[in-house]
Amino acid sequence: MKFNSKWTMFFLLFGVLLIVSGCGKKNEARVLVDEPYSRTEFLMGTVVNIKIYNEGKEAVLDQAFDRIEELAAKITVNEKGSEIDKVNAQAGNEPVVVSDDVYELLKAAYTYSSESEGSFDMTIGPLTNLWHIGFDDARKPEQAEIDSTLPLIDYQQVEFDDQEHSVYLPKKEMLLDLGAIAKGYITDEVVKVLKANEVDTAIVDLGGNIFVLGHSPRAENAEWNVGVQNPFETRGEILGSLPVTNQTIVTSGIYERFIEVEGVNYHHLLDPDTGYPFENDLAGVSIVTDKSIDGDGLSTVIFSKGLKAGLDFVNQRENVEAIFVTKDRSVYVSDGLKKSFHLNDDDFTLKN
Structure with a gap:
């Protein structure tokens, strides 16, 4: 059995890398720096980078990273003292009162679980622990192990008390796992910190959850130019690009984390x-929307639906667009991106 190491994850997390740049002439109307204030840390198992272009706002970087570390400590599974671990530890025993941050995130997770009819399930923790893909002890479980684990996965059993802000898992060994939306929630909270400190031109990157705030610093009212990486190549090889401002792009893909067992990924x-892993013809899905938590949740939901149903789902929703990359190197985009997405890699084919 082979598995990809944590350092492979470090550089390829969320597979479809989003490369952000400005275009055009520098805008003289805003007071911006030529080189952004930038800080990079390795947090939550991934690379976190924030760039601020507003002059005199370097100190806001500290506030942004403080907020990230505060939320990560509350949310991360298997983090000593995290609120999610406390809820999991009391499964089958008693409800646990959580902070406003965690309660809000858990209610959002329930909503995504419900809207996806369970293809996204906030209680998938027992299954992710069983496979443990992305860790050194990743393995393919025996069928009997999977069969005994599946009854523990049921988001509908999670009990909320809105007055007490408590959460209860009624069965022992049930486990919450918010990895599919946690980074999206934290990304949105970082954007709130930036806005509260009058930062209006910035890039937030939480391991592939990208949020571009404001307009490109290189031209007045110019959009950022966002490149989508070729999922089958090393970092830096993009297959296309699109203009974006005040939006987030989030990706789910089969190349993010995986194990190989007897020649099968x-x-x-x-x-x-x-x-087992979802089986369809998709290699990756990138979601463009206004909130990163929505991008996180929807990227998983839409990936689970496959190409046709995923496209139909996106095209029926407002303020949500998507780019689909299939295993045969075809690229499909939702209706709202047909005029703006540009494919620049001849190894791929843009389909209507």
């Missing part, structure tokens, strides 16, 4: 119904 996007 098993990716980390697990189906709560079967206990």
